[in-house]
Amino acid sequence: MKVKILRQVSPFSESYWETFDADVPGETSVAALIDHINYNDDITDETGRPTTRIGWECSCLQGVCGSCAMVINEVPSLACETFVRDLVKDGNGTITIRPLRKFPIVHDLVVDRSSIFENLKKTSMYVEEYRPSSKAKKAKQKEELAHRYQTAKCLKCGLCLEVCPNYVNGERFLGALFANDCYLVSSRNPERSAEVGKQYAEHFAAGCSKSLSCMDVCPMKIPTIASMAKMNRKA
Numbered sequence: 001m002k003v004k005i006l007r008q009v010s011p012f013s014e015s016y017w018e019t020f021d022a023d024v025p026g027e028t029s030v031a032a033l034i035d036h037i038n039y040n041d042d043i044t045d046e047t048g049r050p051t052t053r054i055g056w057e058c059s060c061l062q063g064v065c066g067s068c069a070m071v072i073n074e075v076p077s078l079a080c081e082t083f084v085r086d087l088v089k090d091g092n093g094t095i096t097i098r099p100l101r102k103f104p105i106v107h108d109l110v111v112d113r114s115s116i117f118e119n120l121k122k123t124s125m126y127v128e129e130y131r132p133s134s135k136a137k138k139a140k141q142k143e144e145l146a147h148r149y150q151t152a153k154c155l156k157c158g159l160c161l162e163v164c165p166n167y168v169n170g171e172r173f174l175g176a177l178f179a180n181d182c183y184l185v186s187s188r189n190p191e192r193s194a195e196v197g198k199q200y201a202e203h204f205a206a207g208c209s210k211s212l213s214c215m216d217v218c219p220m221k222i223p224t225i226a227s228m229a230k231m232n233r234k235a
């Protein structure tokens with residue numbers, strides 16, 4: 001099996017493709033496949049030319065931190081949740097891996113996703129303090145809990161932004177993860193609804209063309225369309 005990886009030594013250098021030979025079972029995740037290539041000190045490419053270890057990020061290796069987000073066979077995916085058996089048949093074929101395109105490259109497959117968090121800070125799109133609700137409010141909020149719980153699972157991995165045809169660099173349109181956070185904040189802090197609705201209108205509703213490809217690639221299967229339906233009313 002061939003593994004073709006788009007590499008880049010530093011933020012200022014040119015990117016280039018490098019191909020490796022790898023022989024791993026189908027049950028291997030792409031995260032473990034990269035580890036397998038990186039395992040020895042004397043790494044060589046498919047031609048036998050010595051090369052360096054592949055830079056990439058991971059933490060949990062079980063699909064909960066989002067740090068291993070990358071593009072695998074042209075599909076934005078988590079490396080630890082994507083398996084070789086689903087990418088090549090009988091161990092034959094080529095797997096292509098490249099970093100997310102909507103963020104600055106740090107090194108190889110490592111990108112700088114700090115713009116996601118800076119934008120959430122800039123728009124105050126976070127729950128500021130816990131204020132216990134009254135009994136009546138609690139009963140009403142119960143209906144919202146399933147949606148809220150699902151939405152709160154967002155990893156901020158950036159896969160929804162990678163696939164979005166409208167998200168460019170996070171300067172104005174902030175993508176599906178922002179829309180979901182708007183829903184989360186306004187449903188937990190109803191007194192902020194008007195302000196959040198305004199931010200949603202400016203940074204999401206005005207730019208979304210509703211391709212909804214973000215929902216196809218979301219590793220947590222967040223129902224963005226349901227968040228949009230609720231937020232559109234407020235906006």
Ligand code: FES
Binds near residue numbers: 057061062
């Ligand atoms: S390493 Fe945490 S999601 Fe893949």
